[in-house]
Amino acid sequence: KAGVTQTPRYLIKTRGQQVTLSCSPISGHRSVSWYQQTPGQGLQFLFEYFSETQRNKGNFPGRFSGRQFSNSRSEMNVSTLELGDSALYLCASSFSPPTSGRGELFFGEGSRLTVL
Amino acid sequence: KNQVEQSPQSLIILEGKNCTLQCNYTVSPFSNLRWYKQDTGRGPVSLTIMTFSENTKSNGRYTATLDADTKQSSLHITASQLSDSASYICVVSGEGATNKLIFGTGTLLAVQP
Numbered sequence: 001k002a003g004v005t006q007t008p009r010y011l012i013k014t015r016g017q018q019v020t021l022s023c024s025p026i027s028g029h030r031s032v033s034w035y036q037q038t039p040g041q042g043l044q045f046l047f048e049y050f051s052e053t054q055r056n057k058g059n060f061p062g063r064f065s066g067r068q069f070s071n072s073r074s075e076m077n078v079s080t081l082e083l084g085d086s087a088l089y090l091c092a093s094s095f096s097p098p099t100s101g102r103g104e105l106f107f108g109e110g111s112r113l114t115v116l
Numbered sequence: 117k118n119q120v121e122q123s124p125q126s127l128i129i130l131e132g133k134n135c136t137l138q139c140n141y142t143v144s145p146f147s148n149l150r151w152y153k154q155d156t157g158r159g160p161v162s163l164t165i166m167t168f169s170e171n172t173k174s175n176g177r178y179t180a181t182l183d184a185d186t187k188q189s190s191l192h193i194t195a196s197q198l199s200d201s202a203s204y205i206c207v208v209s210g211e212g213a214t215n216k217l218i219f220g221t222g223t224l225l226a227v228q229p
Binding site: 004033035041042043044045056058090092098099103104105106107108109110 | 221
């Protein structure tokens with residue numbers, strides 16, 4: 001069974017630009033959650049989606065947004081990029097939302113964003 | 117403030133030895149605690165998920181313990197192998213208004229031959 005697919009794997013942007021990252025979950029999973037990982041802050045929860053609805057959001061500014069489509073695929077968008085947005089962005093899929101306390105999370109390999 | 121603290125920050129052990137990683141949290145009310153292994157450049161992989169009522173859970177050579185009273189968890193690795201070299205991350209989920217995932221900063225384990 002195919003795993004979680006994230007695209008693109010690597011990308012370079014400049015300050016002020018925007019970026020869209022994509023995540024295709026494991027077939028049958030209806031929940032997708034997004035995380036930011038940096039050397040200084042570690043992993044931080046961005047938001048989670050279940051059946052096209054955002055259920056929870058972490059403590060990130062409104063420049064970070066996302067959505068989930070009817071086929072459970074998800075995208076996240078970061079507008080007006082800042083240098084501090086350089087990070088590995090991970091998505092995870094699961095049967096139930098991770099904050100529900102049920103089920104295992106399956107992570108993708110991540111999208112590494114560099115902002116110059 | 118909801119926090120998850122892991123110790124040690126890094127650890128070097130010889131192949132074949134055992135080790136124990138610690139995770140202390142202040143998240144309340146508590147829902148569950150997860151341990152993940154993350155190889156360099158890869159996404160995290162789940163090792164265990166523990167709820168309030170579970171004290172111990174094993175996954176091969178990995179054994180996690182949870183003391184919900186003292187808000188402490190440990191991950192014990194038995195007979196370490198070179199492939200155990202990775203970052204180990206503790207994640208705590210709260211309930212209700214705090215039902216967001218709180219990540220520890222991880223313990224970087226290096227297993228040397």
